[in-house]
Amino acid sequence: MPEFFKVITPQQVFDALAGFSRLTFEQINLEHALGRVLGLDVVSGDDLPPQARSTMDGYAVRAADTFGASDAIPALLTTVGRIAMGTLPDMIIAPGQAAEIPTGGFLPEGADAVVMVEYTNHLADGEIEVTRPVTKGDNVLDRAADVTLGETVLRAGMRLRPQDAGMLAGLGVTEVTVFKKPRVAIISTGDEIIPATQRPSPGQIRDINSHAIRALVETVGALPIPYGIVRDEPDTLRSALLSALDMADVVVVSGGSSVGERDHIVAVVSGFPQAEVYAHGVAISPGKPTLLAKVNDKPVFGLPGHPVSATVVAQVFLLPCLKHLEGEKLTREPAGQRVSAVLATSVHSPHGREEYIRVKLEQEQDRLLARPVFGKSGMMSTLVKADGFFVVPIHTEGVADGETVDVYLF
Amino acid sequence: MPEFFKVITPQQVFDALAGFSRLTFEQINLEHALGRVLGLDVVSGDDLPPQARSTMDGYAVRAADTFGASDAIPALLTTVGRIAMGTLPDMIIAPGQAAEIPTGGFLPEGADAVVMVEYTNHLADGEIEVTRPVTKGDNVLDRAADVTLGETVLRAGMRLRPQDAGMLAGLGVTEVTVFKKPRVAIISTGDEIIPATQRPSPGQIRDINSHAIRALVETVGALPIPYGIVRDEPDTLRSALLSALDMADVVVVSGGSSVGERDHIVAVVSGFPQAEVYAHGVAISPGKPTLLAKVNDKPVFGLPGHPVSATVVAQVFLLPCLKHLEGEKLTREPAGQRVSAVLATSVHSPHGREEYIRVKLEQEQDRLLARPVFGKSGMMSTLVKADGFFVVPIHTEGVADGETVDVYLF
Secondary structure, three states, X not given: OOOOOOEEOHHHHHHHHHOOOOOOEEEEEHHHOOOOEEOOOEEOOOOXXXXXXXXXXXXXXXXXXXXXXXXOOOEEEXXXXXXXXXXXXXXXXXOOEEXXXXXXXXXXXXXXXXXXXXXXXXXXXXXXXXXXXXXXXXXXXXXXXXXXXXXXXXXXXXXXXXXXXXXXXXHOOOEEEEEOOOEEEEEEEOOOEEOOOOOOOOOOEEOOHHHHHHHHHHHOOOEEEEEEEEOOOHHHHHHHHHHHHHHOOEEEEEOOOOHHHHHHHHHHHHHOOOOEEEEOEEOEEOOOOOEEEEEOOEEEEEEOOOHHHHHHHHHHHHHHHHHHHXXXXXXXXXXXXXXXXEEOOOEEOOOOOEEEEEEEEEEEOOEEEEEEOOOOOOOHHHHHXXXXXXXXXXXXXXXXXXXEEEEEEO | OOOOOOEEOHHHHHHHHXXXXXXXXXXXXXXXXXOOEEOOOEEOOOOEXXXXXEOOOEEEEOHHHHOOOOOOOOEXXXXXXXXXXXXXXXXXXXXXXXXXEOOOOEOOEOOOEEEEHHHEEEOOOOEEEEOOOOOOOOOEEOOOOOEOOOOEEEOOOOEOOHHHHHHXXXXXXXXXXXXXXXXXXXXXXXXXXEOOOOOOOOOOEEOOHHHHHHHHHHHOOOEEXXXXXXXXXXXXXXXXXXXXXXXXXXEEEEOOOOHHHHHHHHHHHHHOOOOEEEEOEEOEEOOOOOEEEEEOOEEEEEEOOOHHHHHHHHHHHHHHHHHHHOOOOOOOOOOOOEEEEEEXXXXXXXXOOEEEEEEEEEEEOOEEEEEEOOOOOOOHHHHHHOOEEEEEOOOOOEEOOOOEEEEEEO
């Protein structure tokens, strides 16, 4: 049985991933913008607000008219109307005058501040008392205070959040230029693997990887293209891969779990014209038998057959790759959020490989404990029981209990 | 201008939300399971693995045959074939015998351990040397080691992650019982508001809230039903609300930003038969003018017109409500991930209201700094520039710089 020919480090994997080109742009409606990555900077074509607006319910005044006002000696002002929403006010506030203004109302000419309604008393029709002074700009959102015409408001390469969608709407950007979603062909191999819909005969196992990888791909907004189970035979594999390379931007093959099957995939991938194989294996655990290649300028991942290994490798390498193709900055940070936690049990890890330790998080008074979930890499239940994982670096032999680790949440 | 009639605390909001019934179940295909909330516990109908499997490439042996084996004095075994994938092996391993086995291969009868290929030497055909001893169970995943028949593997109320989808596939659960997605009607009001597709005339403002709230709703897997902009007039509002209550599980009205408009919404909502108004305002900032009511047993949220306030209130109350309706545990924890950070600048907050301070996160050597993004609540740019927010509790007057705060990420 042959050994791995070319085992590289995780850093070398990322160096290879950085060489793949980003996808091209497409225009989408703002309604579909959530989670998409901006292709171009968004520059405002307007001042927001376009004119000064009130931030309170009250009266638009000239601040100078309220100087020294108090409960004992209120300022007396003449009201000249009420500001309506939806039009610019047509009145002009002269010295000694005020106009009723709702929150969000546009300031009339002459006014430079708003007195909150709480600090006014309504006297006879057309007269109010002001019991607190305001200074120029009080309770007013100045023209362009939010956004200035010509300002770069959102940057290319950012993944759009709800408030960014709101901002785009505010700027009138209802067609958004974003990176295309990567299409990811997902192939399972392995002679023991059957579709999850079928009842396994003795010696057979249901296909887990297609489903776990499909869902992982969805978490970063990419489009899975399920190819199902492909028989572990060179010609069949080759034609499935050819079709996948034609249909998709990225090809992911998981399995086979045996050395012979892995060799088929390596041989088939290497056999494509201008294929470049970066790795037959990666110095990580779980997940060492990971293939990474470039065919037709597209990344091809060969993931281990073990579901736990396949899932971890997909999270650690495939998802950052997809985010890179989608236009985000390539980073070694695994996908998903990160929390700090105190390791509950010491963990040993062989020098020379990066290890991903699954942990369950437990709140213990003020601190968050990370308790390792041990179990062989064939055990999907270890991933289901875990809340995330932390990384033991490649040149470290372990982490002692009580140390703080960064846990990447699933 | 009237004051708020009934201002309640955030805790009272959650007490009211807890009274709403969860949605009913639906059956979906496993392919759509990511992010859905399980309606029923999933109990395994199988042992996984169904029989003992090898976790390594090597030889299936009787452990007793390898006792004392070393490089100097290897154990000599006779090979009786190779385990094929996909069928149960038909050979029986007798004392002194071994069978070649791939990773994932099912153990043949008689064998109780696997020797890794690295610790074997292939001699003449049909003979191997074993240079390290193994004990019973080494490199073997026992029957049911991952999942036991009858075991509850996934619990009702959990939101399904990629590995959970993988587990469901492994168990053959390809139709999944989940809570329905809440349908959320989204209405904007305000006479100054125009669709984002239009060019504002003087005094007009583009509709931000519909888009920000729509996207927020999508982050928890709920289904937005956009109603667009409804004129701020009681009869029009009433008929829009009636239609929304008919079509949706939750109704969200944002605006108007003025007291008069707010009154229309309160009056219309209160006027429905058997309507119960829990709050005309909530002791929070931003977001005090928040209406919460029950009409036809459905939650009706009246959010402030200011986009920042509306977005914050949606994150703090609407999203937990949607997650509750979807079957997750109701928690005061805002939606989204949480990180700990050190506050960079002291923040003062009036006693008697819960305050949400937007912050930008900055990595400074070993620590994460949370730098407040100040700005009036009409400024959407404060939300765009921020990475998250932290909460100043209701009975606290502020947080000093250098203190650690929990930041909820957008």
